[in-house]
Amino acid sequence: MYSVMVNPGKITKAVSRYIYGHFIEHLGRCIYGGIYEEGSPLSDERGFRKDVMEAVKELKVPILRWPGGNFASNYHWEDGIGPKDQRPARFDLAWRSVETNRFGTDEYIEYCREIGAEPYICVNLGTGTLDEALRWLEYCNGEENTYYVNLRRKYGHMEPYGVKFWGIGNEMYGEWQVNHMNADEYAKIAKEYAKWMKVLDPSIKTVAVGCDDPEWNLRVLDVSGPHIDYISYHFYTGSEDYYETVSTVYLLKERLLGLKKLIDMSRVSQKRQIKIALDEWNVWYRVAEEGLEEPYELKDGLFACGVLITLQKMSDIVPIANLAQLVNALGAIHTESDGLYLTPVYKAFELLANHSGQNLVETHIETETYDIDGRMFFTKTPFELRDVPYIDASATVSVDGKKLYLAVVNYKKEDAVKVSITIKGMGEKIARAYVLSGPDVHARNSMDHPNVVDIVCEQIKVGSQFTHTFKPFSCTVIEIER
Numbered sequence: 001m002y003s004v005m006v007n008p009g010k011i012t013k014a015v016s017r018y019i020y021g022h023f024i025e026h027l028g029r030c031i032y033g034g035i036y037e038e039g040s041p042l043s044d045e046r047g048f049r050k051d052v053m054e055a056v057k058e059l060k061v062p063i064l065r066w067p068g069g070n071f072a073s074n075y076h077w078e079d080g081i082g083p084k085d086q087r088p089a090r091f092d093l094a095w096r097s098v099e100t101n102r103f104g105t106d107e108y109i110e111y112c113r114e115i116g117a118e119p120y121i122c123v124n125l126g127t128g129t130l131d132e133a134l135r136w137l138e139y140c141n142g143e144e145n146t147y148y149v150n151l152r153r154k155y156g157h158m159e160p161y162g163v164k165f166w167g168i169g170n171e172m173y174g175e176w177q178v179n180h181m182n183a184d185e186y187a188k189i190a191k192e193y194a195k196w197m198k199v200l201d202p203s204i205k206t207v208a209v210g211c212d213d214p215e216w217n218l219r220v221l222d223v224s225g226p227h228i229d230y231i232s233y234h235f236y237t238g239s240e241d242y243y244e245t246v247s248t249v250y251l252l253k254e255r256l257l258g259l260k261k262l263i264d265m266s267r268v269s270q271k272r273q274i275k276i277a278l279d280e281w282n283v284w285y286r287v288a289e290e291g292l293e294e295p296y297e298l299k300d301g302l303f304a305c306g307v308l309i310t311l312q313k314m315s316d317i318v319p320i321a322n323l324a325q326l327v328n329a330l331g332a333i334h335t336e337s338d339g340l341y342l343t344p345v346y347k348a349f350e351l352l353a354n355h356s357g358q359n360l361v362e363t364h365i366e367t368e369t370y371d372i373d374g375r376m377f378f379t380k381t382p383f384e385l386r387d388v389p390y391i392d393a394s395a396t397v398s399v400d401g402k403k404l405y406l407a408v409v410n411y412k413k414e415d416a417v418k419v420s421i422t423i424k425g426m427g428e429k430i431a432r433a434y435v436l437s438g439p440d441v442h443a444r445n446s447m448d449h450p451n452v453v454d455i456v457c458e459q460i461k462v463g464s465q466f467t468h469t470f471k472p473f474s475c476t477v478i479e480i481e482r
């Protein structure tokens with residue numbers, strides 16, 4: 001009934017490391033009071049929260065998107081450079097709050113450098129201009145003797161930042177976006193931005209805005225396709241119901257495959273390979289919470305595990321993904337003035353980003369399934385999913401082939417699941433099994449109880465053929481030295 005067959009010798013594709021990416025936005029307490037808190041005894045002399053930085057470093061974040069999100073569509077980057085006390089405070093239309101601009105481009109780049117993440121900047125297509133985007137790129141990446149390059153040097157940054165990834169606006173299709181547009185307008189503007197930004201720096205990669213509307217996506221692909229490298233997709237899901245939450249891993253998968261089909265249908269597909277950047281995704285349905293501080297539960301962490309396992313298997317189509325978001329606002333990490341705790345969504349990354357290899361190997365899964373009729377929180381659109389798997393798995397190996405990682409998520413809430421596992425050519429060994437779970441699907445961590453949902457490591461016997469019982473509502477990585 002339940003079986004997993006792995007062939008570690010047969011590499012099927014490389015796993016893009018950027019699928020484990022994150023996103024920080026000037027929203028609520030994500031930046032201020034999250035990763036950056038001047039004057040806090042927990043911060044360093046630059047204002048970076050040291051405890052947050054340590055937790056972030058644990059995840060080895062490969063790519064960090066900034067400054068929004070909706071915020072990007074009314075952000076003027078020049079407000080955020082130079083002496084901090086001279087930077088103007090501005091009213092942010094997106095989240096209706098005051099932006100002090102004390103965390104800007106230089107602080108963001110410094111943060112990326114410190115945590116080892118590739119920066120990914122989203123430019124302002126709402127109240128901004130092409131000129132402003134070009135100046136930002138020049139400030140970051142320029143090497144010539146020009147005004148904005150010299151400004152960066154004047155502020156103490158002699159070497160170019162080499163920002164490779166540039167988002168051409170954020171969710172420009174939506175009424176909630178400052179100066180939103182129709183598909184024709186956006187496609188034309190995105191083309192101009194991507195084209196001229198690449199003239200200034202041909203090494204950059206550009207990400208155009210995609211969405212659930214196939215007409216929008218096709219228009220964007222057809223018109224701006226020659227100048228873009230990725231089309232973005234955003235996915236927010238979840239509800240109080242366990243299966244309605246975790247099953248949407250497969251709704252997301254369907255949507256990504258649908259977008260891939262459109263890419264293949266577009267005119268540009270003959271000439272260039274455009275990929276998908278899932279540059280915002282998470283559980284988000286408790287809108288009433290202040291500053292979007294969702295109190296994540298184990299079920300939300302298992303959804304995240306499912307997404308990461310799915311992305312490991314389709315990272316040739318979706319090589320970039322960014323959890324929205326890293327701290328406090330829809331945050332994987334929750335801070336208070338005197339410390340922090342890690343949510344089940346963080347734990348999903350800790351498990352799968354830290355215990356996985358760079359190459360995907362052949363895997364076959366047999367599982368029981370279920371059907372579900374649910375409703376998407378945001379659009380209120382009903383969804384129907386048939387034959388949703390109770391277990392899912394991916395197997396990856398390290399570059400040198402010496403380590404095998406078998407990740408298995410057991411979504412089944414009611415029972416543990418006994419799985420017959422075959423690993424071709426594997427001798428008998430003791431392996432480590434890292435198990436993410438908790439007392440029930442609604443379990444949460446908190447300041448007082450930070451480890452209710454946690455990863456425990458146990459030793460298990462493995463071989464070419466063995467059975468393993470996976471706990472209900474859990475995700476396990478079996479790590480084997482070969």
Ligand code: AHR
Pocket residue numbers: 025068069070071170171280324325330
């Ligand atoms: O992540 C929160 C918000 O969700 C982002 O600002 C926006 O892009 C999306 O609608």
